[in-house]
Amino acid sequence: MRQTLRTGAARVMLGLAGSAALATGAIAQEANLVIDGEIEIVTRAPAPDHMENVSEIVSGWEYRSPETQAVQMDDFENPGMIGVDNARADFSAAMGPDGQSCAACHDNPESLEGARAVYPKWDETKGEVQTLEMQVNECVTERAGAEAWNYTGTRMTEMIALISSVSRGLPVNVAIDGPAQPTWEQGKEIYYTRYGQLELACANCHEDNYDNMIRADHLSQGQINGFPTYRLKNGKLNAVHNRFKGCVRDTRAQTFAPGSPEFVALELYVASRGNGLSVEGPSVRN
Amino acid sequence: MAENVTPRVRVPKEAAAGEVITIKTLISHPMESGQRKDKEGNLIPRSIINRFTCAFNGETVIDVAMEPAISTNPYFEFQAKVPQSGTFTFTWIDDDGSTYEDSKDIAVA
Numbered sequence: 293m294r295q296t297l298r299t300g301a302a303r304v305m306l307g308l309a310g311s312a313a314l315a316t317g318a319i320a321q322e323a324n325l326v327i328d329g330e331i332e333i334v335t336r337a338p339a340p341d342h343m344e345n346v347s348e349i350v351s352g353w354e355y356r357s358p359e360t361q362a363v364q365m366d367d368f369e370n371p372g373m374i375g376v377d378n379a380r381a382d383f384s385a386a387m388g389p390d391g392q393s394c395a396a397c398h399d400n401p402e403s404l405e406g407a408r409a410v411y412p413k414w415d416e417t418k419g420e421v422q423t424l425e426m427q428v429n430e431c432v433t434e435r436a437g438a439e440a441w442n443y444t445g446t447r448m449t450e451m452i453a454l455i456s457s458v459s460r461g462l463p464v465n466v467a468i469d470g471p472a473q474p475t476w477e478q479g480k481e482i483y484y485t486r487y488g489q490l491e492l493a494c495a496n497c498h499e500d501n502y503d504n505m506i507r508a509d510h511l512s513q514g515q516i517n518g519f520p521t522y523r524l525k526n527g528k529l530n531a532v533h534n535r536f537k538g539c540v541r542d543t544r545a546q547t548f549a550p551g552s553p554e555f556v557a558l559e560l561y562v563a564s565r566g567n568g569l570s571v572e573g574p575s576v577r578n
Numbered sequence: 579m580a581e582n583v584t585p586r587v588r589v590p591k592e593a594a595a596g597e598v599i600t601i602k603t604l605i606s607h608p609m610e611s612g613q614r615k616d617k618e619g620n621l622i623p624r625s626i627i628n629r630f631t632c633a634f635n636g637e638t639v640i641d642v643a644m645e646p647a648i649s650t651n652p653y654f655e656f657q658a659k660v661p662q663s664g665t666f667t668f669t670w671i672d673d674d675g676s677t678y679e680d681s682k683d684i685a686v687a
Contacts, residue, residue, distance in 0.1 A: 368588050371651060374606050378582060527650060 325353055325572075328367050331461040337568035342468065345499055351569050352512040352577055355503070360524065364576040372453055372522035372574025375446075375529045379454035382447065388438035394451075397435065401458050408452075408459040408571045412560040414472040421475040423556055424452055425531070443551035444531040453520045453529055456573030463570060464517050466563045479561025482554060488545030494562075514539075516559065517566040518575030529574055532559055583607050587668055589682040593660045601632070604653045605670050605678060611646040627678075629671040630654065635664040662686050 325333040335351035343349075353361060363369050384395040398404060411424040422430070425448055429440045441448040468476040483494045497506060498514030505511070519532040533550035536558060540547040548554040588602040605627065612624025626646055632639040639658045658666075663686045670678040 368586065368602055368604065369653070374584075374604075374651060377584065377606075 325351075325361070325365065327365055327460065333461060333570040333572055334463065335569065337463075340564065340567040343565060345495075346513070346565075349515065349566060349569055350502075350513050351566075351572060352515055352518055353572065353575060355510045355512040356577055360576055360578055364572075370522065370574065370576055371527070372520070372529055372576060373457070375450035375453045375520070375522075376457045376574060379447075379450040382451060383454065387432065388436035390437065392436035392438075394431070397431075401454050404455050405458045406462060408456040408573065409462045409464050410466055412472075412556060412563060413467060414470065416471075421472050421556055421560055423551075423559055424455060425533075425551065426556070428452070428455075444534045446528070449520050449529045449531045452531065453574040456520065456571055459571040460573070461570050463568055464563060464566045466560060466567060468560070468564045472560065475557045476560050476564060478554075479557035479559070482558045483561055486543075487540055488543030490543045492543040494539070494558075513565075514562065515566045515569060516562050517569040518572035518577065520573050521575050521577050524576070524578045583670075583672075583678055585668065585670060585678050585680040587666075587680045587682055589666055589684055591683075592685045592687055595686050596659060596661060598657050598659050599684070600655065600657050601666065602653070602655045603630075603632070603668055604651060606651050607670075607672075609646075609648055609650050609652065613646070625673050627652065627670045627672050629669075631669045631671075632656070632658075633667050633669075634658060634660070635662075639666070660684055660686060 325335050327333065333351070333353070335354050337349050339346045339349050353364060363371075367373050380401060382394075383398075383401055384393050386393050394401075408424060411427065412421050414420075415422040415427075418430075425443055428448065428451055429443075432438050433440050441451075486493045486496070494514060497511050502511050502513045516532050516535075519535070520529040521535070522528070523530050531550065533555045536555050537547045537550060548558075583606060585605045586603065590599050593599050607627055608625065609627065610622055610625040612621070612626075614622050616622055624646060626644065626648065628644050630640075630642040630644060630652070632641075640654075640656055642654070644652065663684065665681050665683050667681045668679065672678070
C-alpha cells in the first residue's frame, strides 16, 4: 500500500514538473493571446525609445499559469466581463437632475473605441493630465450634474472595464511629449524612487527582476495595459490606482491616495512603458 | 432579494445527431453564505441559489443541489448528447423562491 502511495506521489511530482516545463515553453514562444478567436492581443513588443534598461515589453498575461491565461481567452469565462455587462446597463441609466446618461452623448460604448489606448492624456481646458476615471467623472459631474463616482469604486471600475473592452487589441499609445511631459517626468521620478521601510522602487521589482520569483509570486513587468484587472485573489475588478496602492503598501510606506496627482503622473509613466502592447482590460490575473 | 441576477448560457447553434456538445452556464449572484458578519457584527442572512437544472425537450440533463460554500457567480460547464433538434432550458432557483430562466435552441443537421 505504502509502495503504491509512493509511486502515486512520484507521478504527481512528474506531472508538476511536466506542466512547469510547458509553462516555460509558452513564455518562450510567440504570443498567442486571442480572445474569443477574434481579438488578437500583442503581448510582446519592442520597448518604446524612452525606456533605457528594457529591450522588450511583455504583458502580465505571459507570466500567469496556463489555466489563468485560458480564462482570459474566452469572454464567457472571464469574470471581468460580468462587470462589463453591468456597466453596459449603466451606460444608458439616467443620472443627475436632467436625467442624462452616458448614452445621451456617446450613443453606445463602441463609439468610445480607442479612448482607453490614449489615456491618461493632456486636457487643454483643465490644464492637467487626465486619467480615464477623471474624464468619466468630468462627464458625470459637469455634463450630467450628478454626484461624482468613487474613483476606485465598483461602478467606476466597471465603467472603465467597459470602455477598455471596446478598445481591446488596439495598441497602447499615450503621448509623453508636449504639455504632458512635466507630468510624465514626475511619474518617472516616482517610478525610480525607493519608498517605505523596505526601500523599494517600482523599478527594483518590475524592471530589475521581472520574470524572477519574489517568494511565491512570479514578478511581471508591472504593465497596466490589462487594467481593470479581475484578480483571482480578491474575486473582483481592480482599478489601476488600487494596484499602485497595494504595491506601495507592500514596501511598508504610507501610500499616495487613488486619484492623487502623484498616482496620475505614475499612471501616465507606467502606461507609456506599455506603448506598443495591446489594450487588454478587463484582463485576468492572480 | 439578490440584485442584478443575470443568467448567461453558451450552447452551440447546431450539432450532428448524437454529438456530445459542451454547455457553459454562468449566473451573476452574490451567493451570500450566511456565515459572514457585517460591520456591526450582525450575521448577514444566507442568500444563495440552491438548485440548478438543465433540461432538453423536457428531459432532465442535470439537476444540481447547491450549498453555501459555492462561490459568487457560479459557473457550470457540462456535456450533453443531442439526439435531435430541440431546446435546452436552464433554471436557477433562489433561496427567496425566485427562479431565473434561460433557454437555447439547437438544430441537428
